[in-house]
Amino acid sequence: MRFIHSVLFLGFISMHLFAENGHQLWLRSGSGKSINVVCNKKSSTLNIAEEELKSGWKGQAGKNIYLIIKRDDLIKGDGFILSDNKIQANTDLGILYGVYELLRRQNVGDDIKFDVCNPAYEYRVLNHWDNLDGTIERGYAGNSIFWRDGEDAFVVKEEDKVLWQEYARANASIGINGTVLNNVNASPEMLTHNVLNRVKAIADILRPYGIKTYLSIKFSSPSMIGGLETSDPFDSKVNEWWNEKAKEIYQLIPDFGGFLVKANSEGQPGPQDYGRTHADGANMLADAVKPYGGVIMWRAFVYQTSEEDRAKQAYNEFMPLDGQFRDNVIIQVKNGPIDFQPREPFSPLFGAMKSSSIMPEIQITQEYLGQGIHLVFLAPMWEEFLKSDTYRKGKGSTIANCTDGSLITQKYTAIAGVSNIGLDANWCGHLFAQANWYAFGRLAWNNSLTSEQIANEWLIQTFKNTDQKSAIFNPDWELNFLKPIKQMMLDSREAAVNYMMPLGLHHIFAAEEHYGPGPWWAPKGIRKDWTPPYYHQADSVGIGFNRTATGSNGVCQYSENVSLLFSNTITCPEMYLLWFHHLSWTYKMKSGRTLWDELCYRYDSGVKQVRHFQTVWDKVQPYVDFQRFFHVQRKLREQSRNAQLWKDACLLYFQQYSHLPIPYDIERPVHELDVIIKEDLERH
Amino acid sequence: MRFIHSVLFLGFISMHLFAENGHQLWLRSGSGKSINVVCNKKSSTLNIAEEELKSGWKGQAGKNIYLIIKRDDLIKGDGFILSDNKIQANTDLGILYGVYELLRRQNVGDDIKFDVCNPAYEYRVLNHWDNLDGTIERGYAGNSIFWRDGEDAFVVKEEDKVLWQEYARANASIGINGTVLNNVNASPEMLTHNVLNRVKAIADILRPYGIKTYLSIKFSSPSMIGGLETSDPFDSKVNEWWNEKAKEIYQLIPDFGGFLVKANSEGQPGPQDYGRTHADGANMLADAVKPYGGVIMWRAFVYQTSEEDRAKQAYNEFMPLDGQFRDNVIIQVKNGPIDFQPREPFSPLFGAMKSSSIMPEIQITQEYLGQGIHLVFLAPMWEEFLKSDTYRKGKGSTIANCTDGSLITQKYTAIAGVSNIGLDANWCGHLFAQANWYAFGRLAWNNSLTSEQIANEWLIQTFKNTDQKSAIFNPDWELNFLKPIKQMMLDSREAAVNYMMPLGLHHIFAAEEHYGPGPWWAPKGIRKDWTPPYYHQADSVGIGFNRTATGSNGVCQYSENVSLLFSNTITCPEMYLLWFHHLSWTYKMKSGRTLWDELCYRYDSGVKQVRHFQTVWDKVQPYVDFQRFFHVQRKLREQSRNAQLWKDACLLYFQQYSHLPIPYDIERPVHELDVIIKEDLERH
Structure with missing residues (x-):
């Protein structure tokens, strides 16, 4: 392999920049000052x-x-x-x-x-979707820093401790004070002796940094590892088992945080298996940890195989239970009603459940946003979410206000972020994915920070060489590096929305991978709400999911103001248009274009944005060490290719329904739809 | 496979266009007039x-x-x-x-x-590089229309005759009057009984259309199939064998044209194997066919494993033999001194051998010009070649004048084109490759035709529906179809040069495939003049092959005027610059740019041109039947991807030597050099 390691552009700087692997995160600066x-x-x-x-x-x-x-x-x-x-x-x-x-x-x-x-949220928690075998569900930065497979799975090595301490320090530096060590699709083994001993070892390292340890549990653990015949929350032996398990854990870890539970969701067991409600299940666990000050974070991410619009199901299931949960139960609600899409309107549960503690769950790992490859700064997405107005207590009832205790009193305030951390030297796979870890912590502490502030902080700490004696220090750094790169970060999420699913499109990913395009994917026998056509609803007339009163009426779950806003095509923000409406291909957009043309321009602009990011990055080469420069350059190239694939795949696929030409001032597709589909099907 | 067969753009025409598979070539029009x-x-x-x-x-x-x-x-x-x-x-x-x-x-x-x-050349000959097993060397349109493998290899079927007749008609319609039925890398089996009987059958079909039949022969045939111990042209038995073979052939085919010979070239046997000269070998064969009016076309495409610049070898070998050939020998000289590159200066042999009949050999099949995939209209390349001024008899001594008898008297005038024809329904693989077959015939008849005239003729005959009653007839056809598509054709070869090897670069293809980029390709042990680094000579100083007096002195083979022109970087046309000069990366071009920047812009402009072609083609959809429209659209998409790969591969590869940035107003590479190289090496 020949690679342009030695590229040093004439006319720029005259010496090599020191190479960095990104492991130091935003904690790079030292000083000699006393x-x-x-x-x-x-x-x-x-x-x-x-x-x-x-x-x-x-x-x-x-x-x-x-x-x-x-x-x-x-x-x-x-x-x-x-x-x-x-x-x-x-x-x-x-x-x-x-x-x-x-x-x-x-x-x-x-x-x-x-x-x-003061912190906006009392509980600022990372959720690791790490499995006991070391793999990470939706992880793009290598294996787990907590778990590994093999003979030495439970040996606590010195390098483990070093890594855990570095992890704790990084979290503390941005205000994170809790971490769930394992996947919400939890193994029952999590609660066994060896594992709990390792949890204790981790907790001991994290404690001085103020990080509390939590575990995801499998609801059926009593019957799976406890020798019981049931895991029914109304069974006294089951109650007893959980009480004993809590006692065992708290003896090891006196400041243990509590449990995170995914129940009756996507095949996970739960109280409904025994005819009980989510509240019944959560309360049993809440009672078990209550004596020790623990909490239960109970996820509202639930949906059944049913004719009901998936976007409506969490609300339908949880609203009737409002007021029935113990006070140490926190309902953990994903930001949107579907599943961490590039763009969703907020979940209607926010501000609606007034007698329960509600915590937002946002996803730091980029499952649906380019995974380990795309540069997508997520703070703008979270800022958009936190500033969304639910109107639950009149204008200004933002998600932030509704969840941080300032508008609706909650026993606990909390926020969770699904972690993007793994064993990769740079922790997050993509160097810029560190900014998302950073942004989560900062927003959890201060939910009114702007994305611009966060990007600014992260970039300076991550890239600026503050040692004025260094050759790398450059007086034009702010102008030539900080300004363009910050703008790139701020634009990056909208770019991803543009080239993946603009105008309210959602969940049109390839098969289960959630990376590439797959609007066609709908194998026979699979549940409809796992297939893209369920979500885009493209036909010869038009495209989009009708969630107005003439459709699934998902809008009715929002407050009246919001419902009216979203129901009307005139007032519905165009970024949510196809989320709430099925519109004809020739529907006139605010730009004056038809919906079809607008769709084409959005996809194309997404591709152009990524190409622009490439240029922006290439230009800052003199300001970045070689290792990090080439790392990001390479990622951006792949992102650029993938963006082009998204555009071509989606436009060629939807063109089958629109029967309209792609506007001729748009760069033509270079891929073939049938080939893309064939390669997609061969992969899955 | 779902495919957009049914796309019918609103606002355009209101009925389907009839589908055509391209088999009718430029002979589509009928009429009802008496x-x-x-x-x-x-x-x-x-x-x-x-x-x-x-x-x-x-x-x-x-x-x-x-x-x-x-x-x-x-x-x-x-x-x-x-x-x-x-x-x-x-x-x-x-x-x-x-x-x-x-x-x-x-x-x-x-x-x-x-x-x-009147025809410019007396002999207007197609060279088929068809093998007896039905494959075609450098063929991109399916197997041979003349030969096939298997039990029925020598059965003359009705459908064979129909195809041969269609072939003969198409050739006659553009003035072609000869065809060499088999590969210059010839099998000795060609001269065996069964094969010659099939040749007779073909000749019988072609005869009424004025097409004479020729065969490529293997020089060692006497020893390989004749039972002789040698094929030495000075051996009387060998002479006798060829005389008898000629007699046998002419008994079957009284108007047989003669033999085409590739000898002592790329491993083929030849007279030098016996210490004889090319003239000795050619004359022996010439004597054998002389009684019947036959000719020998003897190829000058020869080069040895030697330290001598490959571009100089044909001249070095053949110039001393001028005057020694029989008058029925024609020396067949490739247009350029290397091998059918996207752009070469003319071979110095043209106009130089004044006592021999010299015929140009040009390549219709796009071995080095995108093969079956790229839309490259070759007439501009051939026009450039024919109009090149050799100055052998003063200004105006163009290749055309030097070879058609108007300036230098020759016993025979002739021109050969390596055919791009195969069993594909549309004959040529790419629909637009038909235009190259067409252009060869037209230029062979009239070597002063412009590319624009030829494109105009071909497009009207191939695409215009002259039936005014048809729904397809459109009064704006000239403006909306003919004009833009003609321009696309005229620009297409320069585009290919730009994205493949601009500014005189040559032979930097991947391995033996001659399709994709491979400037790095140089496995150990392979002869140097088969590797791209031999040709591009890139190093930390600069790039290009120094063929001036300080280098290989290839320029000295041209007439003094031309030699002076090419030797001087100021007067050397920039399109040949790196063919003749090794120049520093910062050499100042006429544009004011550095050589490196100019190289970058050329590659980039090539990519942009292909993208523009895509737009041009997409816009004419209303004027083309579905089958041909989608066929070309698909090819252009692949060409566009390949152009981008060429640009990225070459710029990233050469950047390793230039150590200079790609100008920032150029779209950034989206491929990785190491990945391209890895995939290239895995393929070969």
Whole structure:
């Protein structure tokens, strides 16, 4: 293999840039400046805080910084008060968060002045979909950092501990305080002795960084590993089994967080198997962990094989149960009513269940957004979601307000992100996928941050070389690197929507892979709501899923204002148009174009955007070390090819129904639909 | 397979266009008009002439047309005099050619007035590289129409005869009067009884259309199939064997044309195996066919494993032999000094060998020009070649003038085209490859025709529906179809040069396939002059093959004027620049760009041109039947993908040497060099 390792462009810089593999994440900067840390208490967490300050300090040399543990009504939970020479907090962890905030501001160049910083959500949790054999469902960054197969599966090695500590530090630096160590499609083995011992080892490493450990459980564990004949939540032996299991776990891990449960969903067992409700099942578990302060995160991601619109089912099942859950149950609701699509309207459950704790679940791993290959910065998607107005308590009832306790009182506030972390040297497979991990943490702490702020912080910490003596330091860095790359990040999600499924299209992926296009995929015998034609509904008349009153009436699950907005093609945002409406191919869009033409232009603009990203990235080569530069360049090339495939596949497929030409100022398809379909079918 | 057969664009035409498979070539038009043909003689050739007139006549109904066989000094060979109501010729075949010319003018809409039409070359010959087993070397349109493997290999079926007759008619319609039935890499079996009987059957079908039959022979046939111990041309038994073989052939086929010989070239046997010269070998065969009026076409495509620049070897071997060949030997010289590259300067042998008959060999089959996939109209390449000025007898000594007898007296004038014909329904694989067959015939007849004229003729005859009652007839056809498609054809060869090997680059194809890019290909142990690095000579300094006096001095083989022109980087046409010069990456081009940048822009413009062709073609869908429309659309898509691969592969490969960035206004590569190379090596 010959590769252009040695490319050094003339007229640019005159020396090689140091290679980095991305393992340091956004925690790259060191400093030589001295600092005096004054603290009135000792603890492992405070030790970390002091060490971080000392190694990362970029302010005035020799300065005194006071770390003060002292209650203040202004401070909520793990919040803190920051000022020029002082961090005050209610807890040791608050101090640590304050230190990371102070260092972040120094790196980014923000003012360090009096500021009260409280977290938006009390529980800021990563969900790892890691399996005990080390694989990760929807993981694109190598195997699990927690689990592995083989003879040494339960040996806790030194390198394990190092990695877990690095992981804990990275999470703490962005405010994440909980982690679910295993897949929601959980193995019952998770609750066995050897596994729990390893969980304890992990928890011990994470604890000083303020990260609580949680586990996903299989609802049928009592009968599968407990020797019981049933897992019925109304069976006293089952109750007893869970109580004993909770006791066993808490003896190992006194600050264990609790359980995450996927029940009666996509083949997973659950209380409905015994004629009980989700509330019955959740409450049994809630009672088991209650004595120890644990919580149950119960997922609302449920849908049956039925004639009912899949988008409506979670609401239909959970709304009647509102008020029936124990107070230490939190209902975990995916951002949209289907499943982490490139774009969905918000789930109608948000703001609707007023007597339960509701937590949003967003997906950091890019299952439906280009996986390990596409550069897609997800903060804009989450920002769009958090700022969506449910109108449940009038205008301004945003998802953020409805879930963080500011508008609707909840016993617990929480947010979960499905992790994108694996054993890859750079943790996330794609270097820029680190920004999504970062963004989740930052938004979980402060749900009013803008994507622009987050991108700015991440880029400076990840790419800027703050050592002014270094040859890499460049006075034009902000103009030539930060500005264009930030814009690329901010545009990247809309680009993905454009080349994958614009205008409200959703779930038209190839087979089960959820990467490439597959609007045609509908093998006989498979449940309809697993096939793209169920979602796009293309026919000779038009395209789109009619969820108005003349269709599935999914709109009725939203508040009246929202329902009216979405029901009317004039007021429905075009980004959701085909989510709620089946419209004719010649329907006139706001641009003046027909729907068909608009669809063509959207797909094409997505391709053009990715090509533009390639140019943007190639231009910053002088500002990036070789390893990371070529890594991203390579990913972008593949993304570009895939975007073109998406465009060609979808336009050629839908053209069979529209019978309309692709506008002639659009670059023509270069793939053949029949070949794409054939290769797709051969793969699956 | 779902395919968009049923696409019918709204707003366009309202009925399906009839499907055509392309088998009718440019001979599609019929007519209902009556005509009275008056002829003073009967023959099978004249019968054909009369039938063609009657079935194709588009002039005034009931008109008298006189076919007159009468010598006239204005008429040369198979030429004719055309006028409004009369065709006069020296020969029956001249009449037939006159009829085809008249009908062509009617179809194209040209004036039919007094005109003397004489052929530029006496011998206008197709070379089929067909093997006896039915395969075709460098064939991209299915197997041979002459040969097949199997038990029925020598059975002459009715469908064989139908096909041969259609083939003969198509050739006659464009003036081709000879065909070599088998590969220049000839099997000795060619001269065996069964094969010769089949040759006779073919010749019998071709004869009325004025097509003479030729065979390629293997020089070692006497020893391989004749039972002799040698094939030495100085051996009397060998001479005798060839004399007897000629006699046998001429008994079967009295008008047999003669032999085509590839000797001492790429492993083929030849007179040099016995210490004899090319002249010795050619003369022996010439003597054998001389009594019957036969000729020997002896190929000058020779090169040894040596340190000498391959481009110089044919000249070095053949120039000393000028004057030593029998008068019925014609030296067949490829247009360029290497091998049918997308662009080559002319071979220095043209105009240089003044005492021999020299015939150009051009390649109709697109071995190095996208094969069966790319739309590349070759007339512009041949026009460029024929109009190249050798300056052998001062300014204006074009290849055309040097080879057609007008400037240098030759015993015979001839031109050969390597055929692109096979069993595919449309004869040529790619519908537009028919235009190259057509163009060869037309240029062989009239070597001053412009590419534009030829494209115009071909398009009208191939695509225009002249039946005014048909729904397909469209008054805007000229504007909306003819003009853009003609321009596409005229631009297509330059596009191929741009995306494959611009600025004089040559022979940088993948391995032996001669289709995709492979500038890296250089396995150990292979002869250097079979590897692309031998030709592109890229290094850290620059790129190109130095054929000036400081290099191989290939320029010295040209006349002084031409040599001076090519030697000087200022005067050397940029299209040949890297053929003759090794230049630094930052060499300043006439555009003001560096050589590297110019290279990048050329590759990129090639890709853009193919994309433009796609648009041009898609737009004419209303004017083309479905079958031919989708056939070409599909080919263009593949060409577009391949053009992008060429650009990416070459720019990324050469960038390893240039160490310069691809200009940022150029669309970035989407392929990985290491992956392309890996896949290339896996294929070969």
